[in-house]
Amino acid sequence: MNRRPRIALTVGDPAGIGPEIVHAALAEPSVRGAMDVIGIGPARLAPPGLRVALAAEDALDLRASDEGAVWLATHADDREESWELGRPQASAGRAALAALRAGAELAHRGEVDALVTAPVSKEALHLAGERCEGQTQLLGRWAGVEAEMLAIAGNLRVLLLTRHMPLRAALDCLRADAVTEHLVLLDRGLVALGFVRPRIACAGLNPHAGEAGILGSEEREILEPAIAAARERGVDVSGPESPDTVFQRASVGAFDGVLALYHDQAFLPVKFAEPRGGLTVLLRLPYLRVSPAHGTAFDIVGTGRADPSNLILALERAAQWGPGFRAVSTGPAR
Numbered sequence: 001m002n003r004r005p006r007i008a009l010t011v012g013d014p015a016g017i018g019p020e021i022v023h024a025a026l027a028e029p030s031v032r033g034a035m036d037v038i039g040i041g042p043a044r045l046a047p048p049g050l051r052v053a054l055a056a057e058d059a060l061d062l063r064a065s066d067e068g069a070v071w072l073a074t075h076a077d078d079r080e081e082s083w084e085l086g087r088p089q090a091s092a093g094r095a096a097l098a099a100l101r102a103g104a105e106l107a108h109r110g111e112v113d114a115l116v117t118a119p120v121s122k123e124a125l126h127l128a129g130e131r132c133e134g135q136t137q138l139l140g141r142w143a144g145v146e147a148e149m150l151a152i153a154g155n156l157r158v159l160l161l162t163r164h165m166p167l168r169a170a171l172d173c174l175r176a177d178a179v180t181e182h183l184v185l186l187d188r189g190l191v192a193l194g195f196v197r198p199r200i201a202c203a204g205l206n207p208h209a210g211e212a213g214i215l216g217s218e219e220r221e222i223l224e225p226a227i228a229a230a231r232e233r234g235v236d237v238s239g240p241e242s243p244d245t246v247f248q249r250a251s252v253g254a255f256d257g258v259l260a261l262y263h264d265q266a267f268l269p270v271k272f273a274e275p276r277g278g279l280t281v282l283l284r285l286p287y288l289r290v291s292p293a294h295g296t297a298f299d300i301v302g303t304g305r306a307d308p309s310n311l312i313l314a315l316e317r318a319a320q321w322g323p324g325f326r327a328v329s330t331g332p333a334r
Helices: 018-026 056-060 090-108 122-127 135-143 167-172 176-192 218-232 246-251 263-273 309-324
Strands: 006-010 036-041 069-073 114-117 148-153 156-160 200-203 237-241 257-260 279-283 288-292
Touching (some): 006 018, 006 309, 018 309, 036 090, 056 069, 090 114, 090 135, 135 279, 148 176, 156 246, 176 200, 176 218, 176 279, 200 218, 200 246, 218 237
Parallel strands (some): 006 036, 006 114, 036 069, 114 288, 200 237, 200 257
Antiparallel strands (some): 148 279
16 A cells, blocks of 8 residues: 555544544644544534545545645534534534444445544434444444444453443343354454454453352353354463453453453453553454544533543554454354
C-alpha cells in the first residue's frame, strides 16, 4: 500500500464528550501526520477550518490542502436537529446513529482501512428508537455477524464471552460450545493483530477456578471440555485459570490474551490496568473497528476535563493494524 492509512472517525453522541475529543484528536500532529482521517457527524460539529464534504465520494477525495483530514457531514444545513449537552436524548441518539451508519458503510465497502468510533449513549440510542446494547451489536447486525468485543489495556487483551446482560443471564449462557468458539475466535483475532502463536488463558468462573470441584462444578463440567476442544482446533490455551490471578499474570506477559466469562470479570482488570479506559476491537466484522473503552462522560461535558488520549491511541492503533487486518470468523455468523 503506497497511500497513507485512511481512517473513518465517528463523532459519537454529540451531547457527550465525543465532539470535544474528536476535535482534539484531529488537531493532534501525530494523528494528522500519520494518517488521513474522515471525521463523520453533523456539519456544525466539524472542527473550524476543516473542509466539509456532503457526500462520501467527496470525503474520500483527500487532497494535500486538506492536511490529512476532512469532515463528512451527516446533516448539512442549519435546520438540522438540536440537542442539549450533558444528557441522553433522542435527537442526539439519531445524530450518533447517522454518523455510525455512514462510517460503517465506508468501512464495509473497503474505502477506509479502519473505523474508529467515539462513545455513544445506549439510552439515547433507545430514545431514538434503536433498541440495542450499543455500537457492538449495531455494527454486527449491519454486517450480518455476531461481533465480539476484545478489550485492550497495555499488555492485557481480554475477550468477553458475554457482554451487557444481568449476571444471572450471563451465567446461563455458559456453555462448552460457546467457550470453545470464543477461544478459537480470540486466537484468530490475536493472529490478525500480529501474534504468530498466541498464548491464551481461559478464566475460571468460581473462586480458585473451583478448587477441584470444592467451590463449584462449572470448571470440570463446562470449561475443561471446552478448553480441550479448543486445543484440538490448534489453540494454545491453558486453564481454567484462577480468575483472581490470571489477569495480573497476563498483564506482565504470561499470556497474550484471556477469555473472560462475563462483563465485569473482564472490565474490572482492564480499567485498573488503564484507568482512562483502554481500547476495544471488534472481532468477526469484515473490517477493523477500534474504539476507546470509556463512555460519553455527560458529567464533564464542556468543563475542559475530557481527555482525548484514548481516542488518539485508538486512531494510532487503527492506522497501525488496519491496512493489514484480516476479517476474523469461526464459522456461522449466528
